[in-house]
Amino acid sequence: MSFTATVLTLYPEMFPGPLGVSLAGRAHAAGTWSMNAVQIRDFATDKHRTVDDTPAGGGAGMVLKPDVLARAIDHARGLSPDAPVLAMTPRGRPISQARIRELAAGPGVTIVCGRFEGFDERIFDGREVEEVSVGDIVLSGGEPAALMVLDACIRLLPGVMGAAWSGVEESFESGLLEYPHYTRPVTWEGRTIPEVLRSGDHAKIAAWRKQRAEDDTRLRRPDLWDRHGDGRVRSASGARQED
Template sequence: MSFRATVLTLYPDMFPGTLGQALAGRALSQGTWDLQTVQIRDYATDRHRSVDDTPAGGGAGMVMRADVLAAALDANAGPDDPRPRLLMSPRGKPLTQKRVRALAEGPGVVIVCGRFEGVDQRVIDGRDLEEVSIGDYVLSGGEVAAQVVLDAVIRLLPGVMGNAESGETESFEDGLLEHPHYTRPAEWEGRTIPEVLTSGNHAKIGKWRRERAEELTRERRPDLLAPRKDDEGA
């Protein structure tokens, strides 16, 4: 059974977007995964097809209505649907490779693309939406973020990458950034490939790669080396 992705959005024409190209696009055409887009506005009940309203308590912007979004969810991912439900949100828990791999091992995912100032909290609570963020910045909507999540997940599905080992040695898989890479020509603009990589000694190569990965992580992402609460069971 293929991995099923359902995306609820006000802009379904933005999909598959980048997901229709390269690895993800090939996997989509081969049936490795399936994409369903849902126009949230189709579940509005007034003649204007309204999906948002002014925020309770006042303030700028508009808020996506709970009743309309809930109706869209219920019609396309009912209570018996085993797939996790993600809401792309800048206040969500940061997406990690660990979460991506867990999603790839499941039956699929339901993704809600937020817009406006946010989504009514009642539908987040009432429909068990897991808020997920792809970074500490704000986008105009959740569609691009949803494509990021799906791209990260789809490439880990069985058969999508030609070499399964590629996905096991990348950044974040073992808590470190990935080591530097080199290829031909052996010399370029006076810069040469590190001698150990052409030595044929796989033990030394593995040691060098590990040391460079640790060095890069210390320099660029020391936060990855700090103990995490989820890893400690807290």
């Protein structure tokens, strides 16, 4: 059974977009995953196909209506009953590589893309929807964020990446940022590949990479470093990390 992505959006023409090329595109053509881009306006009941209204209490912008969203979500659940439903919103919990791995291991995902000022809060009380953020930024809509989440999932599906281990030694998989990479030429604009990487000593190379991952995480992402906590954190793939 392939991974099924259902996206509820006001702009279905944005999909598959970049997911139709490169690794994701080839996997889509091979049937490894499939996509349903569903127009939210199809679930409005008035002649103008209205999906939003002014915010209660006043304020700028418009808010997506809960009744329309509920009908769209119910429809999506009929298409993929076992798929979790995510709503892309800056008010959501930041998504992690561990959560991406959980999603990729399942039957698929339904993603609701917000627009305007976002969602009527009652949709989260009335339907089982996971609020998800891709970072401390605000986008014009949830579609670019949905593409990010789907790309992160699709690349982990069996056979999508050329080598299964390609997704193991990456940023966040061990609770750390990934170590830096180099390639030929050996010297470029006076900058030389670190000697240890040219030594052929795999033990020393592994130790150097581990140290650089730790140093870079501590300097660039102290929040990750604090959570890493002396090897007590589990990796995104589930293995316990030890020093």
